[in-house]
Amino acid sequence: MTSPLLVELSRLQFALTAMYHFLFVPLTLGLSIMLAMMETVYVMTGRTIWRDMVKFWGVLFGINFALGVATGITMEFQFGMNWAYYSHYVGDVFGAPLAIEGLMAFFLEATFVGLFFFGWEKLSARSHLVVTWLVALGTNFSALWILIANGWMQNPVGSAFNPDTMRMEVTDFMAVIFNPVAQAKFVHTVSAGYVCGAVFVLGVSAYYMLRGRHIELAKRSFVIASAFGIASSLSVIVLGDESGYDITDNQKMKLAAMEAMWETEPAPASFTAFGVPSMSDRTTRFAVRIPWVMGLIGTRSIDKEIPGIFELVQRAEGRIRNGLTAYDALEKLKVNHGDAAARASFDATSKDLGYALLLKRYIDDPRQANDDQIKQAAWSTVPEVPAIFFTFRIMVLCAFLLLAVFAISLWHTMRETPAPRWLLCIALIAMPLPWLAAELGWFVSEFGRQPWIIEGTLPTFLATSELGIPDLLITILGFTLVYGVLAVIEVKLMLQAIAKGPAVGADIAPPFGEGTQVHLAAAR
Structure with missing residues (x-):
């Protein structure tokens, strides 16, 4: 039996490396598209200020891209080192999208990144624009x-x-690719990356305008970030709703935990805006509920129920008892692969x-388990409800705050009115919010499906390698120290590049004095 400490340390290590890696991914996604948009304007207008913008934001993109690649490679090695049984059990399925990502997306992205940086003087303007769009395409293909691989873990x-092989195998690769959970996660995650890119450009542009530096570049960047940001924020919210609809069918326990919904409510279920869920007494105190909202979001109807945690635990108990028949048949097949009765029994209950x-x-x-152990196993399918409940709500709050920042910024740019100093300060202060929301979103997604590493198929505690506790510690x-150093290097390089600023001519607009407002309309 695997040591619980070994499992928790393996999970902690992967969580640390994955969440650190995802600090770089969303900015890469967002900046790649914004670079392509800016260069498109340059090619269409021929105005060199837009080329200067692409080069400046491209430097920041390159710094971030390098750190993202370095930390992403580490993660892939962990599947073999820390999660050996997982790799053995599902490698035939999970390995395919990872291999395609490496062969198709990564090489496409990496090849054209080089051309993007070193091809300015060697390629025509139109050819370089194609290269920039291919960088953006490769980045998105990588995601x-x-x-797709992660979506399969959520919905296999x-x-x-x-x-016969004791492994999961592909039966329909097109179903893996077009998995509705994977598609919903892709568009939602990519949109979140676009928000990160827009907030980053908005915040740095606001900083320049507050300091009275590089005004013409900052004004244009602020305008494009405001428009791109509000579109991306709306997409995140809409597509997040679609993700919620998908998990209603595929991950009912996660949805119930997100809502701290212990009892099944009459349709349509209400949305718990606030509450204090407790795992000890299995209730949600001080709940403030909004009628109908959860039912409409989760089922797109007013007559379909969303099952509560108690009901889902009862269902899990029934599936455990049914699964014991499959387990018993599998043990017989290990002894005699030709046992027709055992194979028929397994096929009927293998799910x-x-x-x-x-x-x-x-x-x-498991065949020797008593009723108490079966009930205990059924309750183990419930994730830590308070953590999921509060994390989800903080994530949603961040999304709406960012939408408000973009909406106010876009309103000022469309009216061609000066942006007050307080708005520029808010744009600067809001820069960490999309990263906080993205990390919290992944926490809800991954922590919310526990105890499964593959939903309903393989428990997490069975998926680890046989490592020693000292090895993991x-x-x-080591990862903490190395990644800490890399974080310092990343921040220092970014700040140096921002402090240096773009390689452009003298600013047309004069510096701003204390309390001066900034005109944000795009220069004609």
């Missing part, structure tokens, strides 16, 4: 295949367990095999 379609495996946390042979410490 697509990673999220197009695959089946083969009792619940993963639930029977939950019992391995409490007993080596040393590597966690």
Whole structure:
């Protein structure tokens, strides 16, 4: 039986490296598209100020891109080192999108990044524009295949367990690619990256205008960031709603935990705007509910119920008992692959095999489990409700705050009125919000599906490698130190590039004095 400490340390190490890596991914996504948009304007107008903008923001993109690549490679090695049984069990399915991501997206992205930086004097304006759009395309393709892999972990379609090989195998690769959960995650995650890019450009532009530096470049960047940002923010909110609709069908327990919905409510279910959920007494105190909203979001109807945690635990108990039949048949097939009765029994109940495996946390042979252990295993399908509940609400709050910042900024640019100093200060202060929302979103997604590493198929505690506790402690410490140094280098390089500013001619507009307002309309 795997040591609980080993499992938790393995999860902690992967969480640290994954969340650190995702500090760079969204900015890469957002800046790549904005660079392509800016260069398109340059090619269409021929105005060199737009070329200067592409070069300046491209430097910041390059710094961020390098750190993203370095930290992303580390993560892929962890599947083999820290999650060996996971790699063995689902490698035939999970490995395919990762391989395609490496062969197709990464090489496309990396090749054209070089041409982007070194091709300014060697390529025509139109050819360089094609290169920039291919960089953006490669970046998004990279995210697509990673999220197809992750979406399969959330909703393992197009695959089946083969009792002869004891592995998951692909049965329909197109179903894996067009997995509705993966597609929803892709558009939602990419939109979140666009928000990060827009906030970054908005905040740095606001900084320049507050300091009275590089005004012409900052004004144009502020305008394009405001428009791109509000479109991206609206997309994040709309597509987040679509993700909620998808998990209603595929991850009901996660949805119930997000809402701290212990009891099944009459349709349409209400949305809990605020509350204090408790795992000890399994209630939500001080709940402030908005009627109908959750039912409309989760089911797109007024007559479909959303099951509560208690009901879902009862369903899990039934699936565990059914899965024991599959487990028993599988053990017989290990002895005799030609046992027709055992194979028929397994085929009839294999969809619940993963639930029977939950019992391995409490007993080596699940078939020997008693009723108390089965009930305990059923309750283990409930994630930490308070953590999911509050994290989700902070994430949503960040999204609406960012929407407000972009809306106010765009309103000023459209009216061609001066932006007050307080708005520029808010744009600068708001820069961390999209990263906070993105990290919280991944926490909800990954922590919310526990105890599963593959939803309903493979429990997390069975997926680790046979490592020693000291090995994990040393590597966690090593990653923390190395990544801490890389974070300092990243921030220092970014700040130096911003302090140096773009390589442009003298600003047309004069510096701003204290209390002076900034005119944000795009220069004609």
